[in-house]
Amino acid sequence: MSSRAVKLTGWGRISPSWAELTEPASAADAAALLRDGAARGVIARGLGRSYNDAAQCDGGVVASTARLNRIIELDAAGGRVTCQAGVSLEQLMVAGLPAGWFVPVSPAPGR
Numbered sequence: 001m002s003s004r005a006v007k008l009t010g011w012g013r014i015s016p017s018w019a020e021l022t023e024p025a026s027a028a029d030a031a032a033l034l035r036d037g038a039a040r041g042v043i044a045r046g047l048g049r050s051y052n053d054a055a056q057c058d059g060g061v062v063a064s065t066a067r068l069n070r071i072i073e074l075d076a077a078g079g080r081v082t083c084q085a086g087v088s089l090e091q092l093m094v095a096g097l098p099a100g101w102f103v104p105v106s107p108a109p110g111r
């Protein structure tokens with residue numbers, strides 16, 4: 001799986017660090033990445049919007065979930081969704097709203 005060196009931060013854009021960024025496109029890719037990269041350390045990264053738990057892994061491997069963005073099943077009657085790890089809140093809302101569902105927690109500006 002290809003990777004590239006990138007400088008990463010969290011949402012606050014402080015304390016940047018370098019890591020090898022990879023973008024697994026399947027569960028099998030992600031499993032292989034965890035197995036092969038274990039010695040260096042591998043963490044997942046979503047949209048990089050966390051205030052505190054920034055997905056950086058200085059000197060290690062960061063697995064972006066950007067390509068794991070498929071909604072597998074939406075139970076419109078029960079409001080349960082099965083999806084891959086990189087599905088965004090926007091995707092969930094677009095998929096769920098027509099059936100009357102909204103995510104229970106959504107990001108909002110602080111006071």
Ligand SMILES: Cc1cc2nc3c(=O)[nH]c(=O)nc-3n(C[C@H](O)[C@H](O)[C@H](O)COP(=O)(O)OP(=O)(O)OC[C@H]3O[C@@H](n4cnc5c(N)ncnc54)[C@H](O)[C@@H]3O)c2cc1C
Pocket residue numbers: 010011043044045046047048049050051053054055065085086105106107108109110
């Ligand atoms: C303007 C703003 C407003 C916000 N308001 C709210 C709010 O009202 N309520 C609220 O709850 N939050 C709020 N947040 C926080 C925000 O919702 C979360 O920090 C963000 O959704 C985390 O998702 P991410 O994909 O950006 O995670 P990242 O920043 O990419 O990662 C955060 C952490 O999760 C880990 N991680 C990411 N993906 C996975 C995965 N698939 N498996 C395992 N670990 C993973 C990373 O390794 C890292 O440790 C707000 C953020 C912003 C910027």
